[in-house]
Amino acid sequence: MGCVIGTLLAGDSRKPSGDSRPRRNADLPSDASRDVVRVTNGGESEPTLQADDVPTPDRIKPRLEFGLKTSQGWPSWLCEVAGEAIKDWTPRRANTFEKLAKIGQGTYSNVYKARDLITGKIVALKKVRFDNLEPESLKFMAREILVLRKLDHPNVIKLEGLVTSRMSSSLYLVFEYMEHDLSGLAAVQGVKFTEPQVKCYMNQLLSGLEHCHNNGILHRDIKGSNLLINNEGILKIADFGLASFYDPEHKQPMTTRVVTLWYRPPELLLGATYYGVGVDLWSAGCILGELLAGKPIMPGRTEVEQLHKIFKLCGSPSEEYWKKSRLPNATLFKPQQPYKRCISEALKNFPPSSLPLIETLLAIEPDERGSATAALNSEFFTTEPYACEPSSLPKYPPSKEMDVKLRDQEARRQRGLSGKANTGDGNRRVRARDWGGRAIPAPEANAELHANLNQWRVLTQANAKSKSEKFPPPHQDGAVGHPRDKSHNGPVSFGAADTSFCSSFFESKSSESVNNTAATGGPSRRRTKRRGTQMAPSQRFFRAFIPASVGLSMEYRIKGKGSGSEVFHSRR
Numbered sequence: 001m002g003c004v005i006g007t008l009l010a011g012d013s014r015k016p017s018g019d020s021r022p023r024r025n026a027d028l029p030s031d032a033s034r035d036v037v038r039v040t041n042g043g044e045s046e047p048t049l050q051a052d053d054v055p056t057p058d059r060i061k062p063r064l065e066f067g068l069k070t071s072q073g074w075p076s077w078l079c080e081v082a083g084e085a086i087k088d089w090t091p092r093r094a095n096t097f098e099k100l101a102k103i104g105q106g107t108y109s110n111v112y113k114a115r116d117l118i119t120g121k122i123v124a125l126k127k128v129r130f131d132n133l134e135p136e137s138l139k140f141m142a143r144e145i146l147v148l149r150k151l152d153h154p155n156v157i158k159l160e161g162l163v164t165s166r167m168s169s170s171l172y173l174v175f176e177y178m179e180h181d182l183s184g185l186a187a188v189q190g191v192k193f194t195e196p197q198v199k200c201y202m203n204q205l206l207s208g209l210e211h212c213h214n215n216g217i218l219h220r221d222i223k224g225s226n227l228l229i230n231n232e233g234i235l236k237i238a239d240f241g242l243a244s245f246y247d248p249e250h251k252q253p254m255t256t257r258v259v260t261l262w263y264r265p266p267e268l269l270l271g272a273t274y275y276g277v278g279v280d281l282w283s284a285g286c287i288l289g290e291l292l293a294g295k296p297i298m299p300g301r302t303e304v305e306q307l308h309k310i311f312k313l314c315g316s317p318s319e320e321y322w323k324k325s326r327l328p329n330a331t332l333f334k335p336q337q338p339y340k341r342c343i344s345e346a347l348k349n350f351p352p353s354s355l356p357l358i359e360t361l362l363a364i365e366p367d368e369r370g371s372a373t374a375a376l377n378s379e380f381f382t383t384e385p386y387a388c389e390p391s392s393l394p395k396y397p398p399s400k401e402m403d404v405k406l407r408d409q410e411a412r413r414q415r416g417l418s419g420k421a422n423t424g425d426g427n428r429r430v431r432a433r434d435w436g437g438r439a440i441p442a443p444e445a446n447a448e449l450h451a452n453l454n455q456w457r458v459l460t461q462a463n464a465k466s467k468s469e470k471f472p473p474p475h476q477d478g479a480v481g482h483p484r485d486k487s488h489n490g491p492v493s494f495g496a497a498d499t500s501f502c503s504s505f506f507e508s509k510s511s512e513s514v515n516n517t518a519a520t521g522g523p524s525r526r527r528t529k530r531r532g533t534q535m536a537p538s539q540r541f542f543r544a545f546i547p548a549s550v551g552l553s554m555e556y557r558i559k560g561k562g563s564g565s566e567v568f569h570s571r572r
C-alpha cells in the first residue's frame, strides 16, 4: 500500500540492558540507512509490527517531518511507527468534529468529548500532544494504536479512527464515548454495589482481559479509572498506552515499571522482568476486593509500603519462592520473619463465593493466579445471586474520576472562599466527606518515581527529559527495570511478622490512612508533609532507594504496627 515501515536492525530494542536512559543521538549510528526499511505491497508477507519494534525516539526524531504525507494522506512518520495498524484506514480531518468539552487528561494526551459532524455521534477524541515533536508521546500513541487494532471485543474500548489536524502536528484517536469510569462510579456518594452488580462488572472486566490475553496482549495498567462504563452499563477496558505484546512460549524481559501502585503485583515490586497474564489478574483481584469493600484494599504510598501491605494480607512468599525466583529486589525486601496469609479472616464480610476467586487472583505465585477464563468459570459467577444484566445497572450522573476531582476542587475552592479551608487538616476533612470514605483516585503508575524525578529535575535543572522517565519508552520494554540494587546501602527489613493486620484491616484507622493518601496526592507529597514527625523507640528503620539513574536515595521509616498507622518519612 505504499507505507514505509521502519524497524530496527542495529541495537535490537528488546535486548536486555541495565541502562534505561533514553539514548542520545550521539550514541546512534550516523547513517540512518542502517535501519531496515520495508515497503509494503498490500502487506502480504509483512510480519506484524510489534509494539516493542517501534523505532526508538532518537531514531525517529531526526526523521520526523510533519509536513510529509503518504498517498492516503497519513503523515509519513505515522506510517513509520504504526503502518500496519492504519493501512486500511484513511485519516479524518479535524474540522469534521466539533469539540464539546475537555473530559480527561492523561500522561501524554488530552481527551475531549466531541461530536462527529458527519454521523452526529458523540465520541471521545484523545489528542496526542507532540510537545516539541516529543518522540515519547509518539511512541505511547503508536503502541496504543497497534494494540487496539488487534483487539475487537465488547469489553475493550474500540478505536474508531484517527484524525490528523491540518498541519499534522497533532493526532487524535477517536473512541466511542463512555460516560463513566469505575473509580468515579465507586466514589459517587451513596453508591454501594450489590453482589450481582459486582459480578456484572467483574464478568465484563475478566471477559475483556480474556480477549486481550488470548491475543497476546498484556494491559499492564488495570485500575478503576481505566475501566470505562457507558450508560448501558457496558464496561470497556481502556488506556492501552502501557500495554505490551507478549508470547508465553517465548518470554522476553519487560519493564517492571508498569501498573499503578495499588494494583501492582508483588513480582513487579520485587523486580521481575519475566512476567505474564498474572500481572493483570492480580490487578483484577484488587478491583474485585475494592468493589466488595467499597475502598481500595491495599493503598500503599510507596513501593515498600505496597509490598508490606501485600505481605500482610496475602502472606510473604515461601522460602522456596525466594530461592527459586532470583528476583533482583528479593534480598532487599525479604521480611525477617514470614507473614501468614489472612485473606479469609481479613475479608470475612465478603460474600463466601468471592473468597476462592480473590484467593486465586491474589496468589503470591503468579502462575497460581490461573487465567481470566478460569476466573470466569469460578463459583463466584456460577452460584447465586448471579451477575445482573448490564442494562439493569442503575443510571448515574457523570462520574468519571476527572468529574470527581473537579467536584472536589470546587468544594475546596468554596471552603477557601468561606475562609474555612486553610486550617490544619481542613482539606483532609473535605476530602473524607466528599469521597464518602469510599474509592479514591489511585496514584498513577509510577507516581513515586515521577515525584522523585520531579525533585531531581529541580535539583539538576534537567528538564529536557519528561515522559521517558515516567515510563520506560516502549522500545525499552526489552530492557531490565531500574537497577535498584546499585544504589542501596543495605537490605530493607519489614521486621517481625505483624499479625495485627487481619483484625484492623477495615477499621476506621485504615480508611483514615486511605483518605490521607488521597488528600496528600501521592507518595512524595506525603513524605514531605510528615517530615519531622516524632518517632517512637519501637520504630523500625529500613531503607528503600529510587533508581540509580535518578541518583538520589531516600530513607523511610515504618512507624508502629498495623496497616492504618504506618507512616513513611523522608530523611533527606
Ligand SMILES: Nc1ncnc2c1ncn2[C@@H]1O[C@H](COP(=O)(O)OP(=O)(O)OP(=O)(O)O)[C@@H](O)[C@H]1O
Pocket (backbone or CB within 6 Å): 103, 104, 105, 106, 107, 108, 109, 111, 124, 126, 157, 175, 176, 177, 178, 179, 181, 225, 226, 228, 238, 239, 240, 241, 400, 401, 402, 444
Ligand atoms: N472513550 C472515552 N470516553 C470517555 N472518556 C474517556 C475515553 N477515553 C478516555 N477518557 C477519559 O480521559 C482520561 C485519560 O485517558 P487515558 O487514560 O486513555 O489517557 P492516558 O494519556 O493514556 O492516561 P494515563 O496517564 O492514565 O495513562 C481517562 O481517565 C478518561 O476519564
